[in-house]
Amino acid sequence: EDKVVQSPLSLVVHEGDTVTLNCSYEVTNFRSLLWYKQEKKAPTFLFMLTSSGIEKKSGRLSSILDKKELFSILNITATQTGDSAVYLCVSGGGADGLTFGKGTHLIIQP
Amino acid sequence: NAGVTQTPKFQVLKTGQSMTLQCAQDMNHNSMYWYRQDPGMGLRLIYYSASEGTTDKGEVPNGYNVSRLNKREFSLRLESAAPSQTSVYFCASSIYLWTGNNQPQHFGDGTRLSIL
Numbered sequence: 001e002d003k004v005v006q007s008p009l010s011l012v013v014h015e016g017d018t019v020t021l022n023c024s025y026e027v028t029n030f031r032s033l034l035w036y037k038q039e040k041k042a043p044t045f046l047f048m049l050t051s052s053g054i055e056k057k058s059g060r061l062s063s064i065l066d067k068k069e070l071f072s073i074l075n076i077t078a079t080q081t082g083d084s085a086v087y088l089c090v091s092g093g094g095a096d097g098l099t100f101g102k103g104t105h106l107i108i109q110p
Numbered sequence: 111n112a113g114v115t116q117t118p119k120f121q122v123l124k125t126g127q128s129m130t131l132q133c134a135q136d137m138n139h140n141s142m143y144w145y146r147q148d149p150g151m152g153l154r155l156i157y158y159s160a161s162e163g164t165t166d167k168g169e170v171p172n173g174y175n176v177s178r179l180n181k182r183e184f185s186l187r188l189e190s191a192a193p194s195q196t197s198v199y200f201c202a203s204s205i206y207l208w209t210g211n212n213q214p215q216h217f218g219d220g221t222r223l224s225i226l
Contacts, residue, residue: 004152031208031209032209032212034209034214036217041219041220042114042200042217042218042219042220043153043200043217044217045214045215045216048209048212048214050212088152088153092208092209097155097158097168097208098155098208098209098215099152100152100153100154101152102150102151102152103152
């Protein structure tokens with residue numbers, strides 16, 4: 001059975017801190033790994049990773065994939081209160097579709 | 111710039127009632143999906159439509175039916191609502207099935223459904 005495990009499940013840090021969110025996966029016919037940010041409503045797309053070792057960046061957020069060790073990390077530097085959200089890790093396989101992790105609930109305290 | 115639009119945003123039903131959740135996308139995507147999200151669990155796929163005219167069951171299809179009305183619209187119907195169907199329902203769409211051509215799924219804002 002395909003599975004995606006995120007850690008930690010919840011995290012509280014202070015504004016300005018750097019955080020690292022973890023995602024490990026076991027997926028048949030792995031094709032891609034995605035990160036989404038979910039605030040009150042729709043999950044919004046952050047990154048899609050398909051190749052090992054290539055970092056993707058968007059402002060203060062970055063992510064990298066290790067296909068040998070089957071994990072990905074999402075880094076957020078200089079955190080702001082607006083980064084408070086649930087971050088979802090999703091693995092895209094073949095015909096079985098997508099497998100979602102349970103999410104990491106990140107709270108940034110002022 | 112609407113993306114994926116879901117209606118209604120909130121709904122309360124009594125056990126046994128029926129209702130249809132509506133979803134429309136304006137991105138000319140081929141594939142559409144319905145998920146449910148419950149506390150402590152990841153999003154689970156209910157049904158999906160790879161392209162106009164096709165629908166398939168996902169992980170948790172029991173108690174639901176879907177209709178792909180046209181390329182833009184994909185509805186989810188609860189024929190006889192049960193308390194176990196209390197959840198937040200998300201519709202999503204993508205240009206190709208799953209993450210084909212390395213394109214992600216885009217989500218609507220969700221429908222919060224309570225069954226009493």
